[in-house]
Amino acid sequence: xxxxxxxxxxxxxxxxxxxxxxxxxxxxxxxxxxxxxxxxxxxxxxxxxxxxxxxxxxxxxxxxxxxxxxxxxxxxxxxxxxxxxxxxxxxxxxxxxxxxxxxxxxxxxxxx
Amino acid sequence: xxxxxxxxxxxxxxxxxxxxxxxxxxxxxxxxxxxxxxxxxxxxxxxxxxxxxxxxxxxxxxxxxxxxxxxxxxxxxxxxxxxxxxxxxxxxxxxxxxxxxxxxxxxxxxx
Numbered sequence: 001x002x003x004x005x006x007x008x009x010x011x012x013x014x015x016x017x018x019x020x021x022x023x024x025x026x027x028x029x030x031x032x033x034x035x036x037x038x039x040x041x042x043x044x045x046x047x048x049x050x051x052x053x054x055x056x057x058x059x060x061x062x063x064x065x066x067x068x069x070x071x072x073x074x075x076x077x078x079x080x081x082x083x084x085x086x087x088x089x090x091x092x093x094x095x096x097x098x099x100x101x102x103x104x105x106x107x108x109x110x111x112x
Numbered sequence: 113x114x115x116x117x118x119x120x121x122x123x124x125x126x127x128x129x130x131x132x133x134x135x136x137x138x139x140x141x142x143x144x145x146x147x148x149x150x151x152x153x154x155x156x157x158x159x160x161x162x163x164x165x166x167x168x169x170x171x172x173x174x175x176x177x178x179x180x181x182x183x184x185x186x187x188x189x190x191x192x193x194x195x196x197x198x199x200x201x202x203x204x205x206x207x208x209x210x211x212x213x214x215x216x217x218x219x220x221x222x223x
Contacts, residue, residue, distance in 0.1 A: 033211060040149075040200055042116075043214040088155065098143040098206050099168045102155035 006089060006103040014111050019076045021106040023089030024069075030094045032065055034074050037086045037105075046074075046087075079110045114139065116205050116215035124221045130191040133218045137184050137205030143167075144186040145212065146178060149200040158201075161186050162208065190220075198222045 035043040090100040146158040157170040161180035178188040204212040
């Protein structure tokens with residue numbers, strides 16, 4: 001079963017716009033990771049944020065984490081058609097080794 | 113560094129058969145995890161191996177098994193295949209507690 005939920009399930013925007021995806025989870029975590037998946041292929045790791053961090057940036061990506069609300073958001077700025085993909089958040093609990101629990105994903109479509 | 117590799121990439125099997133999938137992790141990574149992805153259930157954790165020992169196991173029947181070799185390469189086996197086992201099987205490698213790096217997956221179709 002999934003640890004949490006992602007919102008929205010689908011998002012369609014124009015190139016150049018920003019895209020924001022949200023993720024909620026249920027239990028305390030060690031870290032939270034965001035992944036991208038293109039058309040049923042392998043997952044690409046985007047960014048990892050630890051439970052003691054509140055915000056992290058990587059290129060056009062900005063991730064925030066609010067452990068009091070058990071939620072995270074992923075912001076993609078100045079989106080491109082190549083950003084079209086499914087985006088998943090995944091949580092790592094403190095005692096779970098390397099076991100990730102995934103959200104249901106957000107399907108992002110960026111229209112040229 | 114070479115990424116995670118999985119073989120085969122595509123597989124078609126008949127109900128009742130068994131299948132073995134292989135995963136080679138990134139050099140130096142000792143943790144290998146397996147996930148099943150289906151449209152209905154999403155991404156679900158199967159099991160994790162670390163230094164040839166199963167460290168975590170998800171809620172899958174005993175027909176799903178795995179192992180890890182001394183060079184960290186891992187295999188998973190599914191016996192007595194069912195139609196519902198049709199899925200994308202993903203392998204990931206990592207240092208414990210860090211980012212996981214996924215392979216391209218094996219697409220299994222059971223007919």
